[in-house]
Amino acid sequence: MTPEITPQELPPLGLLAELDESVRAILAKAGRFETLVVETRLATQGEPHHSLAVILSGKASVHCHARGDYVHLADIGAGETVGEMNMIDPQKASADVIITEKVHVWMIDQAQFQSIVHSDPHAAFCVMQWLARQLCRRLRQNSEHMLRQAEEVRVHMRDMDY
Numbered sequence: 001m002t003p004e005i006t007p008q009e010l011p012p013l014g015l016l017a018e019l020d021e022s023v024r025a026i027l028a029k030a031g032r033f034e035t036l037v038v039e040t041r042l043a044t045q046g047e048p049h050h051s052l053a054v055i056l057s058g059k060a061s062v063h064c065h066a067r068g069d070y071v072h073l074a075d076i077g078a079g080e081t082v083g084e085m086n087m088i089d090p091q092k093a094s095a096d097v098i099i100t101e102k103v104h105v106w107m108i109d110q111a112q113f114q115s116i117v118h119s120d121p122h123a124a125f126c127v128m129q130w131l132a133r134q135l136c137r138r139l140r141q142n143s144e145h146m147l148r149q150a151e152e153v154r155v156h157m158r159d160m161d162y
Contacts, residue, residue, distance in 0.1 A: 014079015015134050026123045031108035042082045042097040049093035051109040053082040058103030064095045084131045
């Protein structure tokens, strides 16, 4: 169950729960709260992406495409983030993130985030540590996913009748 969200508050949801209430309050003031409808894009692969979003309620789908292949990477919901890599290493979006169920989201752009970095180093350190944990978790999940796929291919190849 998703906690009630007031326009001025970031709830202790998902990885946000790892942040102290005072840090969540600093973030809430620096960013903005929005409601997005189905089919809205939070990110488009290959396009500039300059914000971090935390889904507070609702769902989105993450897809990646290359050389004609379109791969579903994940379905994400409350407590999940989009754009965390760009807060650390600004690049173009690495995937498409499309809203599949109306979402309430909190967003902060790079300039707002840099303002926190300069004005409150402790809060900035806590947020960077939080983002690093999120990236590590995603890297581990993707590694597991790739290993499962490789094993499925090996099993399939062994079972083929030549």
